[in-house]
Amino acid sequence: MVEEEHKVAVLRPPYAAPMQSAVINICSGDTSVPDHIIWSLFNTLFLNWCCLGFMAYAYSVKSRDRKMVGDMIGAQSYGSTARCLNICALVVGLFLTIGLIVLIATGTVMSSHALSQMMRRNGN
Template identity: 65%
Template structure:
């Protein structure tokens, strides 16, 4: 195997770098590097509009509309999300950001209120169930049940 490697790569272990021939294209580029003509240099500027990513929060708004629609905040957030997406399609980035910001604020409010109301409902349900259980057990004791 050593013999094959030496035959395939002669001079690899000798320490002498192999001689490369200069390509014609590289030589021409080197020669044409500086323009010596008296003609004015013209430039072409291409303005590439950067695709600014504006999140429209439409999925979050749809979730809030379906599950946490406290005071219709989820539905209003969904409407603003659709407006933001429309503005983005037209190319109005500032309008899209404005509508997206409003939709995000409404989504946060709907989410916080939905979670708080869910927690309050669970607490009321748990304490109500406990009170009903105590009342039933007291009635059973009074009337000679178990």
């Protein structure tokens, strides 16, 4: 009977084990303030009408520099300015690119139409 009591005692869960918890503080750091540098670089390389893309890239670099120094308010200010300039550069760039394509297409159609009319006049 002593063996059976020993087995039962081993199988019971311990009731007096204290619960322990750990608190981990994660500092968000660089991820809380976006600098939009990739978007600015894209606008600088591809949609740089009126130099808005280059200006956005300059503000993005300033925002990244402010983050490195630890000035999160300045980084946020430069980052939001870079975002606004990127939006303006994208909108202006798309409108001017589409306008240029439409202008070239209509110019080609008009010149071919004028050329065909000139050929008909010379043929008569």
